[in-house]
Amino acid sequence: xxxxxxxxxxxxxxxxxxxxxxxxxxxxxxxxVTGLYKLGGVFTYDPGYTSTASCDSTxxxxxxxLGELLYRGYPIDQLAEKSHFxxxxxxxxxxxxxxxNELEDFEDVVTNHTMVHEQMASFFKGFRRDAHPMAIITGVxxxxxxxxxxxxxxxxxxxxEIAAIRMIAKMPTIAAMAYKYSTGQPFIYPKNALDxxxxxxxxxxxxxxxxxxxNPILSRAMDRIFTLHADHEQNASTSTVRLAGSSGANPFxxxxxxxxxxxxxxxGGANEAALDMLREIGTVDRIPEYVARAKDKDDPFRLMGFxxxxxxxxxPRAKVMKQSADEVLDLLGIENNETLKVAKxxxxxxLEDDYFVSKKLYPNVDFYSGIILDAMGFPTxxxxxxxxxxRTVGWISQWKEMLGDPSQRIGRPRQLYMGDIARDYxxxxxx
Ligand code: SDX
Numbered sequence: 001x002x003x004x005x006x007x008x009x010x011x012x013x014x015x016x017x018x019x020x021x022x023x024x025x026x027x028x029x030x031x032x033v034t035g036l037y038k039l040g041g042v043f044t045y046d047p048g049y050t051s052t053a054s055c056d057s058t059x060x061x062x063x064x065x066l067g068e069l070l071y072r073g074y075p076i077d078q079l080a081e082k083s084h085f086x087x088x089x090x091x092x093x094x095x096x097x098x099x100x101n102e103l104e105d106f107e108d109v110v111t112n113h114t115m116v117h118e119q120m121a122s123f124f125k126g127f128r129r130d131a132h133p134m135a136i137i138t139g140v141x142x143x144x145x146x147x148x149x150x151x152x153x154x155x156x157x158x159x160x161e162i163a164a165i166r167m168i169a170k171m172p173t174i175a176a177m178a179y180k181y182s183t184g185q186p187f188i189y190p191k192n193a194l195d196x197x198x199x200x201x202x203x204x205x206x207x208x209x210x211x212x213x214x215n216p217i218l219s220r221a222m223d224r225i226f227t228l229h230a231d232h233e234q235n236a237s238t239s240t241v242r243l244a245g246s247s248g249a250n251p252f253x254x255x256x257x258x259x260x261x262x263x264x265x266x267x268g269g270a271n272e273a274a275l276d277m278l279r280e281i282g283t284v285d286r287i288p289e290y291v292a293r294a295k296d297k298d299d300p301f302r303l304m305g306f307x308x309x310x311x312x313x314x315x316p317r318a319k320v321m322k323q324s325a326d327e328v329l330d331l332l333g334i335e336n337n338e339t340l341k342v343a344k345x346x347x348x349x350x351l352e353d354d355y356f357v358s359k360k361l362y363p364n365v366d367f368y369s370g371i372i373l374d375a376m377g378f379p380t381x382x383x384x385x386x387x388x389x390x391r392t393v394g395w396i397s398q399w400k401e402m403l404g405d406p407s408q409r410i411g412r413p414r415q416l417y418m419g420d421i422a423r424d425y426x427x428x429x430x431x
Pocket of ligand 1: 048231232234235236265266267268270294295301302303304305306307308309310359361364365366
């Protein structure tokens, strides 16, 4: 728990209230308003949580002005270049980079939990073939609590641990099954001889009728995308997972809630929307028309993959993703990718336009990711499931951190009530 480093005095009416302040290791100081209602009979008001810290955390830190992202203190660009996703999972879950033995043991335990209960396959069959994969994985993740009864007790450290491993290990299998189901192709079982990202690609793209060799370029690109999306402080879906977890809900229900929230186009659904937008723009000469629409207050259109609540500089993930897009397309021999050309020109024009500069709108993680995923052969409907697959470790790490906090209580915000004052019921004949 943070230590008191100062006092803020809030004065209003005839009241003057002293509130404790805490200083973080990085970022702004906070004013603890826990006692404000008791002491002053008033609430704070911050509907979008633009100025509200919901918890203290040691997992991830974002410096929005500098465009920096740290996982347990390690810069994202170093991890994307030098680490790999399962090592990043260990780092986020346990707080430090693993030794060689610790990493080997962790990879073994995750690898040995990649299969799902065979009966879960029939659960998929209840969906229409054209169901969005996010609808399927939201349902299947929630249904995991109906299959894994020995990892539901959130008060048992061992059960929390096995639930965490199961979700990290099984999300690629579930996401791949959702994809296969949408194509009408049979499910492909995990192959434990493969690394995490190669296994996912094989489960998505192999068919029983042919051999399938994983392309190492795609596997490396996939793994990097997983690393870039793994965690991101108290974003909307992570806050959803924490709030669900604060009620004591089982781990699978909490992660299902996070998946549902991530689906929104303002959040994780933006990667699908961004590629659809780039395709709709189509050619570089149509960019000005869309930039004008994005600036038009009367037009609900926004540049998908642009802007961020925290980043007021380049999203460091977008930088790595942009480099990766160039590399992957080049290595795949995909030249003159019109969509990438439109993306780069749109970025250039937007970043020279006063509207975007003044509002500090930069490309975010979702702007370039779709171009890579599309080049890898994924339909746009699989972009957000891939984001959810990666973010599962972040959600779980934050959920475990919350449950490990002895002062943790159920989250229950208050409100600014603007409705009717008490009034008596009127019989229908008198209305
Ligand atoms: C993710 O929180 C996280 O960390 C999320 C995430 C993660 O890893 O978990 O980083 C993942 O969700 C990335 C964001 C993906 N979403 C999109 O790309 C959708 C498009 N972007 C926006 O809708 C918007 O920028 C948000 C939702 C990302 C941020 O919204 P805010 O912080 O509430 O900002 P805002 O809507 O108040 O916008 C501020 C101003 C507004 O203009 P004014 O009313 O001040 O005149 O900027 C404008 C907005 O109209 N604006 C945009 C814009 N984004 C903001 N104008 C045009 N195009 C845009 N994309």
